[in-house]
Amino acid sequence: MQRQIISIDADKCTGCGACAAACHEGAIAMVDGKARLLRDDYCDGMGDCLPACPAGAITFTRREAPAYDAAAVAAHKRQAAAPAPHACPGARMQTLCPEPSGTAAAPDGTPAAQLRNWPVQIKLAPVTAPYFAGADLLVAADCTAYAYAGLHGAYMRGRVTLIGCPKLDAVDYAEKLTAVLAQNSIRTVTVVRMQVPCCGGLEMAVRRALQSAGKSIPLQVVTVSTDGKILDR
Numbered sequence: 415m416q417r418q419i420i421s422i423d424a425d426k427c428t429g430c431g432a433c434a435a436a437c438h439e440g441a442i443a444m445v446d447g448k449a450r451l452l453r454d455d456y457c458d459g460m461g462d463c464l465p466a467c468p469a470g471a472i473t474f475t476r477r478e479a480p481a482y483d484a485a486a487v488a489a490h491k492r493q494a495a496a497p498a499p500h501a502c503p504g505a506r507m508q509t510l511c512p513e514p515s516g517t518a519a520a521p522d523g524t525p526a527a528q529l530r531n532w533p534v535q536i537k538l539a540p541v542t543a544p545y546f547a548g549a550d551l552l553v554a555a556d557c558t559a560y561a562y563a564g565l566h567g568a569y570m571r572g573r574v575t576l577i578g579c580p581k582l583d584a585v586d587y588a589e590k591l592t593a594v595l596a597q598n599s600i601r602t603v604t605v606v607r608m609q610v611p612c613c614g615g616l617e618m619a620v621r622r623a624l625q626s627a628g629k630s631i632p633l634q635v636v637t638v639s640t641d642g643k644i645l646d647r
Contacts, residue, residue, distance in 0.1 A: 607637055
């Protein structure tokens with residue numbers, strides 16, 4: 415059938431990922447640093463991606479293409495959010511609804527947890543998880559939750575949380591974080607790190623990811639001392 419569908423000019427594409435983040439159907443992905451239409455039947459022809467592209471690399475064209483398949487799109491989005499086969503069931507993507515700040519979660523008066531997403535490990539979080547859409551992102555060193563008792567109320571509340579330790583994880587966080595930033599409409603990024611040299615790797619991974627994603631996103635870096643003090647904001 416003849417229908418309206420998008421066309422991506424690879425020569426004009428700068429690889430910023432803005433179109434992938436704007437596409438609600440998940441029809442566009444970043445492949446080898448360029449935007450690519452994954453399947454014709456994923457594209458609804460509405461063009462949410464067009465105004466998001468700063469390089470003018472996306473246009474409408476009318477050509478032979480299969481009809482938009484809402485069921486295939488839904489299945490694609492479920493697969494993208496699901497853990498890999500044989501993965502730990504605890505890695506399954508979940509959007510959580512924390513209690514309001516100040517609400518006691520236990521009889522002893524323990525403040526309510528403010529975690530909004532699962533999983534929280536940078537390595538495990540699905541790049542296209544729906545909770546990333548329009549999110550304020552917190553990237554925290556895992557030790558910060560133990561050193562700073564107020565992490566939930568001060569920094570996790572209202573944010574999507576990712577944690578990691580560059581000293582222990584033999585991965586380059588910058589690659590995964592670049593994908594998260596490029597393919598989602600992240601509003602702000604806050605890094606909470608420890609005052610130890612190895613934690614500099616986490617901060618640098620975020621800075622590299624912001625640069626690679628080609629997006630101008632406000633960044634705040636907070637440092638926690640080993641005795642639980644906030645050193646700078």
